[in-house]
Amino acid sequence: xxxxxxxxxxxxxxxxxxxxxxxxxxFADIPEAVRMNGELPLRGPQSEExxxxxxxxxxxxxxxLGDRVSFLGAGLNRNYIPASVFQLITRGEFLTSYxxxxxxxxxxxxxxxxxFQTLISELVGLEVANLSVYDGSTSAAEAITCAVRVHNRKAxxxxxxxxxxxxxxxxxxxxxxxxxxxxxxxxxxxxxSDGTLNLESLSEASGSCGIYVEQPNPLGILDGGLTRVKExxxxxxxxxxxxxxxxxxxxxAPGNYGADIVVGEGQALGSPITYGGPLYxxxxxxxxxxxxxxxxxxxxxxxxxxxxxxxxxxSTREQHIRRHRATSNICTNETLIALMGAMHMALLxxxxxxxxxxxxxxxxxxxxxxxxEITTISLxxxxxxxxxxFVIELPGSAADCIEYLDTQGLIGGYDxxxxxxxxxxxxxxxxxxxxxxxxIELLTAHLAVWSTNMIQGVNA
Amino acid sequence: xxxxxxxNGANGKGYSQPDPIFPTDNLQIPSTLVRDELPKWPxxxxxxxxxxxxxxxxxxxxxxxxxxxxxxxTMKHNPRVNEVIAQLPGIADLHPLQPEHQIQGTLxxxxxxxxxxxxxxxxxxxxxxxxxxxxGEFTAIRCFQEYFRSRxxxxxxxxxxPDSAHGTNPASASMAGFEIIEIPxxxxxxxxxxxxxxxxxxxxxxxxxxxxxxxxxFEPEIAxxxxxxxxxxGQMYYDGANFNAILGRTSPGIMGFDAVHYNLHKTFSQxxxxxxxxxxxxxxxxxxxxxxxGPIVKRRPILSGDRLTSVNQEWWYHWQEPEKSIGKVQxxxxxxxxxxxxxxxxxxxxxxxxxxxxxxxxxxxxxRHRILKEAEEKxxxxxxxxxxxxxxxxxxxxxxxxxxKEQLGVSAMxxxxxxxxxxxxxxxxxxxxxxxxxxxxxxxxxESKEVLDEFATNFVEVLQEDAEVLHAAxxxxxxxxxxxxxxxxxxxxxxxxxxxNS
Numbered sequence: 001x002x003x004x005x006x007x008x009x010x011x012x013x014x015x016x017x018x019x020x021x022x023x024x025x026x027f028a029d030i031p032e033a034v035r036m037n038g039e040l041p042l043r044g045p046q047s048e049e050x051x052x053x054x055x056x057x058x059x060x061x062x063x064x065l066g067d068r069v070s071f072l073g074a075g076l077n078r079n080y081i082p083a084s085v086f087q088l089i090t091r092g093e094f095l096t097s098y099x100x101x102x103x104x105x106x107x108x109x110x111x112x113x114x115x116f117q118t119l120i121s122e123l124v125g126l127e128v129a130n131l132s133v134y135d136g137s138t139s140a141a142e143a144i145t146c147a148v149r150v151h152n153r154k155a156x157x158x159x160x161x162x163x164x165x166x167x168x169x170x171x172x173x174x175x176x177x178x179x180x181x182x183x184x185x186x187x188x189x190x191x192x193s194d195g196t197l198n199l200e201s202l203s204e205a206s207g208s209c210g211i212y213v214e215q216p217n218p219l220g221i222l223d224g225g226l227t228r229v230k231e232x233x234x235x236x237x238x239x240x241x242x243x244x245x246x247x248x249x250x251x252x253a254p255g256n257y258g259a260d261i262v263v264g265e266g267q268a269l270g271s272p273i274t275y276g277g278p279l280y281x282x283x284x285x286x287x288x289x290x291x292x293x294x295x296x297x298x299x300x301x302x303x304x305x306x307x308x309x310x311x312x313x314x315s316t317r318e319q320h321i322r323r324h325r326a327t328s329n330i331c332t333n334e335t336l337i338a339l340m341g342a343m344h345m346a347l348l349x350x351x352x353x354x355x356x357x358x359x360x361x362x363x364x365x366x367x368x369x370x371x372x373e374i375t376t377i378s379l380x381x382x383x384x385x386x387x388x389x390f391v392i393e394l395p396g397s398a399a400d401c402i403e404y405l406d407t408q409g410l411i412g413g414y415d416x417x418x419x420x421x422x423x424x425x426x427x428x429x430x431x432x433x434x435x436x437x438x439x440i441e442l443l444t445a446h447l448a449v450w451s452t453n454m455i456q457g458v459n460a
Numbered sequence: 461x462x463x464x465x466x467x468n469g470a471n472g473k474g475y476s477q478p479d480p481i482f483p484t485d486n487l488q489i490p491s492t493l494v495r496d497e498l499p500k501w502p503x504x505x506x507x508x509x510x511x512x513x514x515x516x517x518x519x520x521x522x523x524x525x526x527x528x529x530x531x532x533x534t535m536k537h538n539p540r541v542n543e544v545i546a547q548l549p550g551i552a553d554l555h556p557l558q559p560e561h562q563i564q565g566t567l568x569x570x571x572x573x574x575x576x577x578x579x580x581x582x583x584x585x586x587x588x589x590x591x592x593x594x595x596g597e598f599t600a601i602r603c604f605q606e607y608f609r610s611r612x613x614x615x616x617x618x619x620x621x622p623d624s625a626h627g628t629n630p631a632s633a634s635m636a637g638f639e640i641i642e643i644p645x646x647x648x649x650x651x652x653x654x655x656x657x658x659x660x661x662x663x664x665x666x667x668x669x670x671x672x673x674x675x676x677x678f679e680p681e682i683a684x685x686x687x688x689x690x691x692x693x694g695q696m697y698y699d700g701a702n703f704n705a706i707l708g709r710t711s712p713g714i715m716g717f718d719a720v721h722y723n724l725h726k727t728f729s730q731x732x733x734x735x736x737x738x739x740x741x742x743x744x745x746x747x748x749x750x751x752x753x754g755p756i757v758k759r760r761p762i763l764s765g766d767r768l769t770s771v772n773q774e775w776w777y778h779w780q781e782p783e784k785s786i787g788k789v790q791x792x793x794x795x796x797x798x799x800x801x802x803x804x805x806x807x808x809x810x811x812x813x814x815x816x817x818x819x820x821x822x823x824x825x826x827x828r829h830r831i832l833k834e835a836e837e838k839x840x841x842x843x844x845x846x847x848x849x850x851x852x853x854x855x856x857x858x859x860x861x862x863x864x865k866e867q868l869g870v871s872a873m874x875x876x877x878x879x880x881x882x883x884x885x886x887x888x889x890x891x892x893x894x895x896x897x898x899x900x901x902x903x904x905x906x907e908s909k910e911v912l913d914e915f916a917t918n919f920v921e922v923l924q925e926d927a928e929v930l931h932a933a934x935x936x937x938x939x940x941x942x943x944x945x946x947x948x949x950x951x952x953x954x955x956x957x958x959x960x961n962s
Contacts, residue, residue, distance in 0.1 A: 002812045005819050006908035014822055014909060018829045026821050026852050027709050029678045034715045040708045041579060045810040048541045055545045055804065058569060061770035062550035063562035072555050075791075082475045084510055086547075092524025093517040096538050098732040101530075102876065102886050103944075104937040108520030109734040112513070115464045118954035122499035128953050131735070134591045137791035145635075173787035177602055181637030224490025250487065252495045275566055276556030276792025277591060278737035290951075296735065301947035304932075309939040313947040319594070320891070324630035324640040331628050332592040332725065332740075336733025346464060346509050347474025350498035355477055361487050362480030369482075385488045406559070414557055437481045 001045040065273070069439045070411035073389050073430020074168070075136065075218070075265060076273045077360075079246075080434060085270060085343045094339060099296070099332075103311040104303075110310035113335065114298040116342040120284055123248050123345075123353075124262040125255025129284035130295040132338040133330060136265030137171045139281030140212055140242055141178035142294040142328055143261045146285070147210030147238035148184055149292040149327070154236050156207035160185045163212040164197065166219060168419045175212075189213065195221045195381040195391075202232050210238030210261075215247075215254060218419070219428070220364070220389035221381055222251060230258025238289070245269050245282060246433075247387045249350075249357030261285040268432075270341035280334035280341060291317060294328030356433055360388055363431035363440070370444045371429075376451035380426075389430040391416065392447070396454040398427040404450050410443065464512060465955045467502040474509050500957055519938045520734070521885050527911055529827075531856045531888035531900025532626065532674060534704045534726035536820075539808065542729065542801035551800055556792035560778050561767040566796060567777030569803050570757040573741075576806055580813065581700070581720045582713015583743030587752040589794040593701060596721025596740030597632035597668070602786045603719065603744060603751040604666050604695045605636055610784060616665035616694065622651055624675060624892040629668040629699055638665055645894055649675040649848040651685055660692035670699035671715065672706070672854035674892040674900070675847050676824065686716025695719065695748075703727045704904065705821055705855035708814025712743075719744045728802035730795075739798035753789050755779035819905035820855045823912060827903050828857045830916035840923045843867065847895040856902035860895050868927045872897040877933040877941060878922035884915065 002008055011023060020026065027035075046054070065078055089095065093108060100106030113131040120129035133139045144161045152158055163175065165188040172186075179186060189211060190201035197213060205211045211233060216222050230239050241254040243264040254262045266280040267273065285293060291314065299313030319326040348356060364386050371392060372379050378393045394401050398415040405412030416426035431440070504512065522528070528535040546552070550565055560567065574586040590596040601619065608616045619633035620641045630640045643655040651669070667689045671679045679685070686696045698712035698720035704727045712720040724730045724739035732738070744752060759775040762768070766776050809816050835841040847858025861872045876886035876899070888900040903912060922930070934940060 001808065002815045004808070005815065005905055007819055007822065007905075008815075010909055011819075011822060014826045018825060023818050023822065026818070026825055029680060029850070029852055030706075030710050031680050031683070034683055034710050036582075036708060036710050036714060040811040040814050042576060042811040042813070043807075045812045046807045048539075048808075051541060051804050051807045052545065054807065055548060055800075057770075057772075059548055059550040059565040061565035061568065061768075061773060062554060063558070063769060064550045064553040065555055065558075066549070066553045070555070072557055074557055076555060078553075082506075084475075084506055088510065088513045088517070090543060091514070091517040093520040093522045094734055095543075095731045096522035096524045096528075096535075097520050097734045098528075098530060098533055098535060099735045101888070102521075102880060103942040104877065104934050104939055105521035105880050105885065106734075107938045108516035108518065111519070112516050113734075114953070115955065118465065119499070119501060121954045122501060134595065135790055135792075137788070138595075168791075170788050170791045174789060174791055177598075177787055177789055178635070181635050183637070222489060222493055224492045227492040248495065249498070250489060250495055252493045253499070257492070272552035273555050274552050275554040275563070275796040277790065277795035278797050297953060299947035300952040301943050301950075303939040303943065304941050307939055309942040311942045311944050311947050313944065313951070313953075319627040319631035321627070322631075323627045324634035326627070326631040326634075329594040329598055329628050329631035329635050330592070331594045332723075332732075332738035333736040334733075335735030335737075336731070337737055339734065343509065343513060345501060346504050346512070347506065348501070349474060349503040350501045351503075352473060352475075352477065353501065354498060355480075358484045358487070359477065359480045361489075362482040362484050365484075365487065366482035385490060385493075402559075411555075411558065411562075433477075435481070 001047055068409055068411050069442055071413045071429040071443060072411045074414045074428055076267055077388050077430050077432040078434040079268050079432060081270060081272060081344060082347050085340050088343060089336065089340055094336065100312060103309065107310060110298050112339055112342055114300060114310050116338050117298060119342055119345045120282055123245060123253065124243065124284045125253030126262055126284040127287050128290050130293055130297050132334045133281035133283050133295050134334060135279045135281045136242065137174040139263035139283045140171060141175045142283065143240045143263045144175060144179055144210060144212060145182055146289055146292050146294065147240060147261065148182060150289055151209040151236055151238055155209050159183050160187060160208040161210045161212065162187045162189045162205040162208055164189050164214060164217065166191055166217050168218055195219045195384060196223045196225050199225055199228060199232060202229060205237060206233055208237055210240055212240040214242035216244055216387040219381060219391050220386040221384045222387050227257040244387060246357055246360060249353035250361060261289060266341050270344035271337050278334055278337050280337040292327055293317065295330050295333060359433040363435040364388060366437060367431045367440045370440050374444065374448045374451065376455050377447060388432060389428055392427045392429055394425045394427055395451050397424045401427055401450055405446055408446050410446060462512060462515060465502050467504045467508055469503050469505060474504055474506050526883055526885065527907060527915055528885040529887045529901045529903050530885060531902040532701055534902060534904055536729055536904040537906040538729050538731040539805065542804040545804045546797055546801050564769060564773065564777055567757050569800060571759055571777055573799055573803055574757060577722055577741055578743050580707055580711065581743045582711035583720060584746040585749035585752060586741055586743045587756055588741045588799050589753045589790055590721065590740040590742060591790050591795045592736065592738040593721055593723045593740040594628040594632055595789055596742045597628055597699065598635055599753060599789050600697055600719040600721060600742045601633050601636045601666065603748050606751045606784060606786050607748055608665060615663055618663045619665050620659055620667040622669055624649065624673050624894050625668060626674065626699060626701060633668065649677060649894065651679045651681060653681055653684055653688065656685055656688055660688055660694065662693060664689065664692045664694035666695040666697050668697040668699060670702050672702050675858050676853040676856035677848045677850050678854055682715045701726060702855060705817060707817040709817060719748060724798050724802040729805040730798040730801050737795050737798055739795040750783040751786055752782045753787060754781040754785040756782060816905050823903040823905060823907055824853055824855050824857055827901065827912045827916060828853060830913060831919055834916045834920040835923065838920050838924060840920060843923050847898060856900060858895050859899045861897040861899060865897050870927050870930050872899050874930040874933065875922055878925055878930045880934040881936045882918045882922065
């Protein structure tokens with residue numbers, strides 16, 4: 001409420017000091033024709049306790065994932081964030097600071113972000129990482145424009161980038177919005193019927209500026225074929241890989257099989273899903289791409305006494321210096337969420353990461369084993385290794401199945417016809433370190449009942 | 461100096477995890493994909509980790525630490541009730557693909573925010589999807605672009621920005637594929653209508669401008685500017701970075717703008733978090749609504765059969781995809797965590813958001829007055845001049861330290877570092893680019909008269925310092941002046957493990 005304004009009641013005194021008599025004097029420079037008169041047509045102010053009471057009431061209508069047994073993932077999977085991360089992130093010195101334009105009083109966040117860059121760089125096996133972009137979709141989009149800036153001069157397929165045909169439409173839409181202005185053509189790479197990348201299709205991408213694929217791919221498949229990509233597309237085409245960062249505790253770092261740029265949704269490390277935002281996008285690359293990277297980068301330096309100090313560096317790529325020739329328009333990014341990521345990584349350590357990765361894989365494998373025992377459904381990509389999610393092919397529509405599971409108190413997964421029109425019977429189910437064996441049993445039992453009823457209904 | 465990567469204790473488990481729920485001796489990972497070498501991450505116990513980050517936080521300056529007059533960034537207090545609300549169940553643990561009947565609470569808050577933002581800016585429709593101001597700019601420019609394409613006006617390839625604009629404006633328009641025409645400001649920093657008239661034409665797509673300008677000055681001829689651009693068939697874009705100055709006093713809609721972005725992390729107190737997250741919703745006039753990124757929250761009266769989870773629910777909230785939507789700019793529904801915090805801030809003021817803006821403007825004018833008066837009394841007013849010679853400013857003001865640079869060889873950066881020694885965050889320096897040796901000061905409604913008085917006194921004391929003292933400043937901070945050139949010439953962008961071993 002306005003009584004929280006520190007100068008309420010002292011307006012006249014302050015105005016008088018300036019030789020003014022009313023608040024209107026301070027707005028006299030706004031021409032009459034463009035003034036808004038009277039009160040704003042909005043509700044009245046509330047006290048803190050009233051706001052909390054309303055928030056509780058309104059948000060009580062939400063069903064949290066934790067209130068149900070949930071198998072909904074599609075790239076954002078349930079995770080656990082250690083308590084100390086939440087406690088430390090509320091420290092006001094972090095929470096209420098901004099972009100460290102004055103490094104002498106911002107060493108804390110600068111060092112934390114330099115450490116974040118190191119943690120990510122080590123995780124993905126590439127030399128350079130920035131201190132975050134908005135999310136996994138914009139990091140993919142920024143990687144594509146970055147690849148074009150680096151490779152277009154020598155490319156034989158100018159202004160062209162290939163992306164996997166499996167990339168979900170919302171992510172493709174972000175990519176299209178970010179790339180259309182630069183006249184970039186997005187072509188697609190085909191996949192085999194088992195869900196792996198078609199390496200013959202890949203040869204068509206040779207001579208283009210880059211290719212973008214994901215590991216695991218959107219169907220949850222860990223594709224061994226990706227280790228052969230770089231030799232097929234060659235040095236002049238950027239190999240961009242989108243990763244699930246926790247998987248890299250078990251799965252090879254893409255930098256070690258030829259990736260030039262690694263991007264991804266950072267959420268699993270440090271951030272709750274929070275209805276899809278704020279999250280943070282990972283962006284890492286080899287040195288060849290450094291000067292065309294988007295976003296802020298912290299470098300180590302020295303102060304006038306020769307003491308180690310940190311500051312933002314390579315700013316001449318950025319909008320506040322380079323304006324319309326900047327590598328990206330990004331200014332405000334996701335620093336605080338990246339800091340949560342750094343804290344989570346610091347707590348995990350290398351062995352903790354490997355264990356977290358194993359827990360995710362174990363849940364997925366147990367689910368695969370249990371669900372493959374149901375004879376009335378099938379797992380079309382069962383021969384592959386999966387991380388976090390896989391597809392179930394149902395004897396009826398996935399939308400109906402999700403409806404049914406909802407009535408049984410389960411958030412059943414994701415209807416893949418939203419991504420791939422013709423796949424009305426494909427259900428994408430997600431399992432993470434938070435999945436319990438009993439939950440998998442429950443899903444198995446309900447799916448067996450539903451699918452059996454479907455088949456009997458159809459046959460009847 | 462403590463480094464995270466120097467922690468490598470043998471038993472350094474930060475937290476213990478349950479065991480996998482299934483044996484993992486045969487995970488069937490393709491042999492080519494098995495990771496042999498784990499990342500060189502540190503090994504810390506929980507207390508070591510807590511101390512490391514507490515130590516780092518002690519080496520960081522936030523609004524909680526002290527006065528943070530960073531111009532154009534609106535560094536206002538972040539009420540902690542917002543943080544409490546953001547931690548309620550049903551916020552953090554929500555998935556963006558959950559069905560509508562499970563997220564009625566979030567949709568209700570989104571809807572209330574869409575409505576409120578529309579009213580404050582005089583816009584007809586709002587999307588909450590863009591996650592930062594720059595992304596909001598980009599989104600609106602994309603809407604303009606598709607609007608013109610649908611009308612066959614593909615000739616409109618140019619976006620006009622004044623030379624005082626934020627760097628994100630030209631960067632965002634350029635990313636969307638537009639050519640940038642920068643127009644010079646008048647001597648007094650104001651928009652030059654003749655310069656505008658000289659560049660508009662049938663190739664004009666839009667003009668991007670913030671009002672009050674980055675000089676903190678209200679552009680009195682803004683309606684005329686809008687008329688000129690509209691007459692040429694272009695669209696008007698309002699950069700909402702300076703929105704905190706005008707709520708309830710005027711609006712972009714009244715001024716003639718077609719689209720606007722809001723910085724929820726500025727005007728509506730989403731914490732800046734050391735650089736983010738932000739939130740940059742946009743509002744548009746009706747003719748652009750069908751191009752917005754979707755989906756947008758709409759509501760209708762409850763019908764029988766609606767699956768209500770709350771007893772007193774009056775409306776059914778649902779998603780709607782705008783007909784000719786440009787698609788997505790972020791994969792999900794934007795930074796909903798920031799929207800919820802900003803909702804709590806909105807509820808704190810309601811219609812008194814107008815009073816909030818008045819106090820932001822009162823504080824800026826008062827501080828400007830106090831600095832000028834104090835400088836005069838102490839005989840140092842010859843060392844600087846107003847960035848814009850006006851009677852009143854809005855939420856911020858600029859000072860040019862060019863006279864000081866010329867007379868004493870002391871730069872705006874030297875003065876900024878001197879202010880750090882006084883315990884303040886420095887104002888924005890060297891922006892806008894059109895004011896030489898610029899300092900841009902924005903106190904916001906957060907600060908009391910006492911804080912402003914004290915800052916004025918300290919600011920003038922810094923001006924009175926010996927040149928050598930200011931060249932050497934800061935001396936009281938964790939590190940002294942950092943060599944940014946050294947950082948760029950000797951790139952060390954991650955912890956040098958090899959150096960450490962040698």
